[in-house]
Amino acid sequence: QQQVKQSPQSLIVQKGGISIINCAYENTAFDYFPWYQQFPGKGPALLIAIRPDVSEKKEGRFTISFNKSAKQFSLHIMDSQPGDSATYFCAASVEGSARQLTFGSGTQLTVLP
Amino acid sequence: NAGVTQTPKFRILKIGQSMTLQCTQDMNHNYMYWYRQDPGMGLKLIYYSVGAGITDKGEVPNGYNVSRSTTEDFPLRLELAAPSQTSVYFCASSPTAYEQYFGPGTRLTVT
Numbered sequence: 001q002q003q004v005k006q007s008p009q010s011l012i013v014q015k016g017g018i019s020i021i022n023c024a025y026e027n028t029a030f031d032y033f034p035w036y037q038q039f040p041g042k043g044p045a046l047l048i049a050i051r052p053d054v055s056e057k058k059e060g061r062f063t064i065s066f067n068k069s070a071k072q073f074s075l076h077i078m079d080s081q082p083g084d085s086a087t088y089f090c091a092a093s094v095e096g097s098a099r100q101l102t103f104g105s106g107t108q109l110t111v112l113p
Numbered sequence: 114n115a116g117v118t119q120t121p122k123f124r125i126l127k128i129g130q131s132m133t134l135q136c137t138q139d140m141n142h143n144y145m146y147w148y149r150q151d152p153g154m155g156l157k158l159i160y161y162s163v164g165a166g167i168t169d170k171g172e173v174p175n176g177y178n179v180s181r182s183t184t185e186d187f188p189l190r191l192e193l194a195a196p197s198q199t200s201v202y203f204c205a206s207s208p209t210a211y212e213q214y215f216g217p218g219t220r221l222t223v224t
Contacts, residue, residue, distance in 0.1 A: 004155075006155075009153070032211065034211075034212075041217075041218075042217060042218075043117075043203050043205070043215030043216050043217050043218055044156070044203070044215050045214075045215065046212050046213065046214075049211070049212070089155055089156070097161075097169070098144050098146070098161045098162075098163050098169075098207075098210045099144075099207075099210035099211060100146075100158050100161060100171060100172075101146075101156070101158065101213065102172075103155035103156045103157070104155055105153060105154060105155045106153070106155055
């Protein structure tokens with residue numbers, strides 16, 4: 001049973017536009033929500049993460065918005081660049097068990113020049 | 114620092130063969146993880162370890178075994194390979210169990 005649902009599966013954005021990727025979770029025990037970025041042929045790399053005690057976290061052009069009551073969180077990429085073209089995964093974890101990550105299914109982002 | 118290294122990069126196995134995927138990290142991280150990534154499915158945790166000598170099952174452990182005799186190494190053993198184990202395997206490590214650092218992956222095909 002998938003516990004973190006991610007959408008859309010793929011996204012095409014023009015350079016300079018805003019990319020938005022959404023995730024919804026079911027397990028209310030999740031208390032850490034990272035986003036990972038993966039380029040072809042590479043392993044995922046942590047991009048940004050949020051805890052449920054804040055509603056938004058911003059790092060450069062990347063922002064996570066978190067809605068605890070709706071059990072949803074999203075990644076916003078402002079001023080999207082061709083170099084942002086990659087697959088993005090949301091994830092969630094709970095305290096204990098080495099914080100096993102439950103991943104979403106991924107969004108393939110293409111930013112057109 | 115080399116970070117997390119994995120060998121081999123690619124491997125083709127015949128059904129029923131066995132192999133070990135190697136993972137080494139040089140960051141002195143206590144936490145280590147093995148994931149598999151299937152197309153369109155995200156990553157699923159196979160096994161994890163919180164330190165040398167301590168391992169535990171993740172979401173999809175069947176058909177795999179691990180050991181952790183040192184802090185640096187966390188090999189994944191496939192016994193009696195099956196086509197369902199065709200996947201890309203990623204090893205990761207973490208100092209705190211929060212930020213996980215992934216290796217470059219091993220692409221395995223079982224035919």
